[in-house]
Amino acid sequence: MTNPETLLDDRKETTVTVARTGLPALVARHAAHTPHALAVADGDTTLTYAQLADAARRLATYLHQQGVRPGDFVALLMPRSARTVVAQLALWWAGAACVPLDPAHPRPRTAAMLEDSGATLTVGDSKLLEAAGTPGATLALPGDEQLAYAQTPGDGPGPDDTAFVMFTSGSTGRPKGVAIRHGAIAELVTDPTYVTVTARDRVLLHSPATFDGSTFEVxxxxxxxxxVVVCTTERPSFEDLAKEVERHGVTVAFFTTALFHQLAARRSRVFSLLRTVVVGGEAxxxxxxxAVLRAFPWVELVNGYGPTxxxxxxxxxxxxxADCDGPVPIGRPMAGATSHILDEAFLPVADGAQGELWIGGSRLARGYTRRPELTAERFVDHPTLGRLYRTGDLVSARPDGVLDFHGRTDDQVKVRGFRIEPGEIEHALREQPEVDDAAVTVRRPTPDDARLAAFVVAAPGPVPRPDALLARLTATLPAHLVPAELTVVDRLPLTTSGKVDRRALADLATAAEAIGAAEPLTPLQQAVADVWSRSLGCEVTRPDADFLDLGGHSLLALVVAEELREDLGVELSLPDxxxxxTVAGHAALVERALLAAHTDLHPDAPKDTDGH
Incomplete structure (x- = not known):
């Protein structure tokens, strides 16, 4: 009989060895040992490990023939699918780093990401490439059937090579590209001790490729x-997620904190189907x-913390x-990471005291692409602790080493899982000719809803229209950086030290109040308005009330769609x-769906004069 300690030692050795290689080697290893095991499924396509490795190697050969060389940075623009995973692997086997792009981002944002990453080529879906109008060279990827087999060029990436460039919000008005190494990702995910993932599991991929949560999911x-089970719906509803989990037998999922809160508030059946849920992005x-632990006691619930x-x-x-008697802790460092709580003099704080969290260890990023000054500012060589990343987060340690989170040392905020520098949005607002000054804060009309609220001081001349300013921001910033509300004020409130008083701003940001309705609501419009009112945290009384004007956003849209389904038995797609x-528009959609359902159930029902 094998000694259990020997098995444990073998597992540790395997983890260390794999962490010293590139990510394609992980797939190659499983393709060799379990070639027929399922690797990726997206509803239309299923790939075993052998098929995944073969498809990626053939595409890598094609990319090499098209001029992709080791050390290149290549942007990837594709809808979420099994082919996305193939394309990432192919770029790596060709020796390139992958710069994921989001089709939903406005062109100026995409152009800035391409410039800052140093990407020499953008590859991906032909229709998306054409619609995006990306600057520089582009290459539409052929279908698998168009690729002939050839030997993969080179040996693939090493652990210190860049795997991804992921962009985060920047306080100067420009996103920051974080260069993440292959070895760091391998160490994060190989035989993890902080979460249960085995060869029998299926992990849901539903995050955008530009969000670092997708790294964990894949x-x-x-x-x-x-x-990997890929959810191909661009904006999946709560019900879409549950159906995807049920259909494919998903056992492990990552949810942003805001999404988790909404699912938990509804006791979503998705928890009855999952064994492991990882949550991260906010407190x-x-x-x-x-509520989740008591309703679904078998769920392994993991609270994850960490910057890109x-x-x-x-x-x-x-x-x-027992953790839920107070604020839920963010835990201990894991998978090669270290944590250090330092004071303003960069010295360790007293036991139990609050201080700034600095992260060290083997999983730190290489730095910010083409931003050496910013890299030197945030990634610091500490005289005794080695290379550390300064998080800007305030934490304290319990006697057992578990960390509690206490907020930020600066103005950075987290909204719906996205790390946001208000300065980036303020910079974009100050660029508008009608704006003299601007400030952005977070408002919480309900405990589970956080939204960005902007305040601008008008420049001399005509007072700017909030809707016009927000429309211009939409053309330059991704959706998660566009404020839900914008208010024109005479001046920005200041603290005694002369800084913008963001607490006072939050007090100014009151919920939009409906004024006298121009016309009464129909019963169906009233039912829609009631759902809106609960979700938006304000009374909705007008049929022409606009969801976005009242502070609605994509996550609240999921909430409203789910409640309409529960209250009225009608499913609205997010594109619709x-x-x-508007209230009237949603009521019309609901009415149409109800009539269609009635006709399907009663085929002999009288039709209208148009024959419908």
Whole structure:
């Protein structure tokens, strides 16, 4: 009989060895040992590990023939699908680093990301490439059937080569590209001790490729011989997620904190189907964590914390019911990360005291692409602790080493899982000719809804229209950086030290109040308005009330769509939702769906005069 300690030692050795290689080697290893095991499925396509490796190698050969060389930075623009995973692997086997792009981002944002990353080529879906109008060279990727087999050029990337460039919000008005190494991702996901992922698991991929959560979703599966289940719906509803999990037998999922809170508040059936749920992006609400643990006691609930600069997660905590008596902790460093709580003199704080969290260890990013000054500012060589990343987060350590989160040392905020520098939005507002000054803060009309609120001081001349300013921001900033509300004020409130008083701004940001309705609501419009009012945190009384004008955003749209489904038995797709985002428009969609359902159930029902 094999000694259990020997097995443990073998596992540790395997983890260390794999962490010293590139990500394609992980797939090659499983393709050799379990070639017929499922690797990726997206509803239309299924790939075993052998098929995944073969498809990626053939595409890598094609990319090499088209001029892609080791050390190149190549942008990838594709809809989320099994082919996305193939394309990432192919870029790496060709020796390039991958710069994921989001089709939903406005052109100026995409152009800035391409410039800052140093990408020499953009590859991907032909229709998306044409629609995006990306600057520089582009290459539409051929279908798998068009690729002949050839030997993969080169040996693939090493652990210190760049795997991804992921962009985060920048306080100077320009996004920052974080260069993440292959070895750092491999160490994060190979035989993880902080979460259960085995070869029998299926992990859900539903995050955008530009969000570092997608790194965990794909590679926690492929590093461990599990399968990636790709949700191809661009904006999946709560019900879409549940159906995807149920259809493919998903066992592991990552949710942003805001999405987790909404699912938990509804006791979503998605939790009845999952074994492991990883949550990250913002502070986890204790009441929602407790609700899930008590309603679904088999769920392994993991609270993850970490900036992109530390490769997705730096600390994790497996949440139990007792943790929910107070703020849920962010846990201990894991998978090669280290944590250090320092004071303003960069010295360790006293036991239990609050200080700034600095992260070290083997999973730190290389730095910011083409931003050496910023890299030197945030990635510091500490005289005794080695290379550290300064997070700007305030934490304290319990006697057992578990960390508690206490907020920020600066103005950075987290909204719906996105790290946001208000300065980036303020910079974009100050660029408008009608704006003299601007400030951005976060408002919470309900405990589970955080939204960006902007305040501008008008320049001399005509007072700017809030809707016009927001429309211009939409053309330059991604959706998560566009404020939900914009208010013109005479001046910005200041603290005694002369800085913008963001607490006072939050007090100014009151919910939009409906004024006298121009016409009464129909019963169906009233039902829609009631759902809106609950979700938006303000009374909605007009049929022409606009969801976006009242502070609605994509996550609240999911909430409203789910409540309409529960209250009225009608499912609205998010494209339809945003095509007609008024009370009257939604009521018309609901009416049409109800009539269609009635006709389907009663085929002999009388039709209207047009024959419908």
């Amino acid at each position: 590679w926690s599966a492929l590093a461990n011989g599990a399968a 986890m609400a204790a009441q929602h964590a407790r 600069e530390a490769t997705t997660f730096a600390t994790t905590h497996r949440v139990v019911d 939702f945003f095509t007609t985002p």
